[in-house]
Amino acid sequence: MRAQPQASHFINGAYVEDTAGAEIDVIFPATGEVIAKLHSATPAIIEQAITSSLAAQADWEAMTGTERGRILRRAADIIRERNHDLSVLETLDTGKPYQETSVADATSGADALEYFGGLAGSLTGEHIQMPDGDFVYTRREALGVCVGIGAWNYPTQIACWKAAPALACGNTSIFKPSETTPLSALKVAEIMIEAGAPAGIFNVIQGYGDVGAALVTDPRVAKVSLTGSVPTGRKVYAAAAEGMKHVTMELGGKSPMIVFDDADVDKAVSGAILGNFYSSGQVCSNGTRVFVQKGIKEAFLKRLSERLEGAVIGDPLDPETSFGPMVSEGQMNIVMNYIEKGKEEGARLAFGGARIDGDGFYLQPTVFADVTDDMTIAREEIFGPVMSVLDFEDEDEVMARANDTEFGLAAGVFTNDLTRAHRVVAGFEAGTCFINTYNDAPVEAPFGGSKASGVGRENSKAAIEHYSELKTVYVRLSDLEAPF
Ligand SMILES: NC(=O)c1ccc[n+]([C@@H]2O[C@H](COP(=O)([O-])OP(=O)(O)OC[C@H]3O[C@@H](n4cnc5c(N)ncnc54)[C@H](O)[C@@H]3O)[C@@H](O)[C@H]2O)c1
Numbered sequence: 001m002r003a004q005p006q007a008s009h010f011i012n013g014a015y016v017e018d019t020a021g022a023e024i025d026v027i028f029p030a031t032g033e034v035i036a037k038l039h040s041a042t043p044a045i046i047e048q049a050i051t052s053s054l055a056a057q058a059d060w061e062a063m064t065g066t067e068r069g070r071i072l073r074r075a076a077d078i079i080r081e082r083n084h085d086l087s088v089l090e091t092l093d094t095g096k097p098y099q100e101t102s103v104a105d106a107t108s109g110a111d112a113l114e115y116f117g118g119l120a121g122s123l124t125g126e127h128i129q130m131p132d133g134d135f136v137y138t139r140r141e142a143l144g145v146c147v148g149i150g151a152w153n154y155p156t157q158i159a160c161w162k163a164a165p166a167l168a169c170g171n172t173s174i175f176k177p178s179e180t181t182p183l184s185a186l187k188v189a190e191i192m193i194e195a196g197a198p199a200g201i202f203n204v205i206q207g208y209g210d211v212g213a214a215l216v217t218d219p220r221v222a223k224v225s226l227t228g229s230v231p232t233g234r235k236v237y238a239a240a241a242e243g244m245k246h247v248t249m250e251l252g253g254k255s256p257m258i259v260f261d262d263a264d265v266d267k268a269v270s271g272a273i274l275g276n277f278y279s280s281g282q283v284c285s286n287g288t289r290v291f292v293q294k295g296i297k298e299a300f301l302k303r304l305s306e307r308l309e310g311a312v313i314g315d316p317l318d319p320e321t322s323f324g325p326m327v328s329e330g331q332m333n334i335v336m337n338y339i340e341k342g343k344e345e346g347a348r349l350a351f352g353g354a355r356i357d358g359d360g361f362y363l364q365p366t367v368f369a370d371v372t373d374d375m376t377i378a379r380e381e382i383f384g385p386v387m388s389v390l391d392f393e394d395e396d397e398v399m400a401r402a403n404d405t406e407f408g409l410a411a412g413v414f415t416n417d418l419t420r421a422h423r424v425v426a427g428f429e430a431g432t433c434f435i436n437t438y439n440d441a442p443v444e445a446p447f448g449g450s451k452a453s454g455v456g457r458e459n460s461k462a463a464i465e466h467y468s469e470l471k472t473v474y475v476r477l478s479d480l481e482a483p484f
Contacts, residue, residue, distance in 0.1 A: 001092065009049070010186050011123065012199045020042050030324065053201075058377060059198065060167070062215045072114070072116060072168060074196060075194075076111070091317055092161065093184055096282075098239060098316060098322060108441075119464065125137055134477055144172070144174055149216075150162075153283060165467045170468075177204065182420060222246060223466075227251075230402045233454070236249070249455040251409070252453060254379065255287045255364065257271060263414035263415050265437075269304050271287070274438050275290075285441070289371075297391055308351050311365055332361040347370060350367040352366035365389045366387065370391070371389060399428075403427070408449075408450030410431070411425070431457070438450065
């Protein structure tokens with residue numbers, strides 16, 4: 001199986017290569033096969049990307065929002081037309097089942113391009129009346145060159161969630177995908193040109209962390225948006241602060257999901273499956289600490305095990321497969337270590353817990369019961385298919401325990417008592433909350449984290465504030481006096 005792109009980078013409307021850059025092997029996680037070989041960006045490539053992005057910015061911003069929006073919406077349409085091919089590529093790159101990529105990856109990217117394309121024509125400043133005829137107006141201006149740095153779990157979606165609002169606001173965008181999943185962002189860049197985008201407004205360059213760091217520290221870059229882990233976020237945020245750059249940080253989590261004993265058990269089990277095993281558990285907002293009220297704990301665990309037996313584990317390109325491999329051997333080993341820690345620290349293995357034999361990086365969906373708050377598996381982000389089930393007695397106790405974490409990305413509650421549901425979400429220290437559902441992330445709704453899980457919001461109108469700034473203009477029509 002080969003998925004070799006024309007070249008590693010896409011700059012100024014064309015594929016570009018520089019074989020002097022460190023090699024990047026792209027591996028199909030289901031088989032371990034190398035499907036493409038790319039090169040990390042050299043300083044010369046980084047320079048080309050920034051120069052082209054800077055050169056394109058003023059003319060792009062000078063277009064009307066409606067014109068910019070039309071191009072983004074055309075790109076969305078092309079992505080939808082090619083959803084099958086793009087989804088196959090995403091599956092090869094990430095190992096996620098086609099059953100998922102065909103509905104949640106390219107389509108989610110297209111949603112962002114369509115939504116922000118639609119908003120672009122309506123972006124305005126405001127008029128503020130002052131006494132004696134004076135007034136203030138604000139101009140909503142682009143920031144300049146915006147850098148996006150991606151994680152490997154949703155490569156197309158992350159590229160589009162960062163590029164679409166940036167471009168809608170008149171910025172240009174440089175995207176560095178994760179070195180683990182570099183393929184699909186190149187396709188997005190190709191499609192932008194096909195949709196009529198001027199060369200240079202969306203450049204993609206590959207590379208390891210050092211390429212990301214070079215982009216973040218370049219004084220010509222105005223804004224950095226990172227999707228990645230908290231440790232990387234701390235480094236990138238600090239480097240951006242040095243240059244007083246705007247940032248959006250979409251980082252990791254260890255989110256709680258609380259199931260009260262009046263909840264519909266089957267729906268709660270569905271929520272727990274969606275919030276732990278979609279994308280083989282490689283989702284930042286996953287509700288990996290599932291607090292189940294004591295009265296329904298055994299019923300919940302029994303139903304969960306029955307439902308997990310129904311997971312179809314296999315070739316992710318087969319549309320029947322519902323559970324694929326981990327993205328890489330390294331990530332599989334990290335998760336295996338956590339599973340061992342869970343056993344050592346006394347959690348009860350209720351389901352799975354083993355690697356599946358073969359060349360691919362497959363793990364079983366895994367559930368630990370009788371987990372306590374101090375266990376490593378209940379404190380650290382695992383980023384794999386490992387659910388921790390914890391017991392609780394009452395609401396006050398579970399709220400304190402749910403919030404006792406440095407993370408604050410997401411949180412969910414399952415209950416049939418609506419008053420309690422709203423009280424509980426108001427008490428969650430998290431940016432994105434769910435009632436009787438888990439992990440829905442439509443483009444119309446803000447998405448992001450509190451506490452160590454992030455800064456800023458992606459999607460929705462809220463993202464506009466993070467990709468533009470207001471210039472204030474005071475206009476005096478009254479007499480102007482001075483003390484001397
Ligand atoms: N909140 C969200 O929206 C969201 C979404 C997906 C994933 N994530 C998080 O991402 C993590 C998994 O992804 P990962 O392993 O690719 O994360 P990571 O932090 O290892 O890498 C993220 C990106 O940062 C780059 N990078 C690494 N060091 C850098 C540096 N010093 N300067 C600039 N860039 C640097 C990497 O090359 C990669 O492209 C998990 O913690 C997950 O929760 C968050």
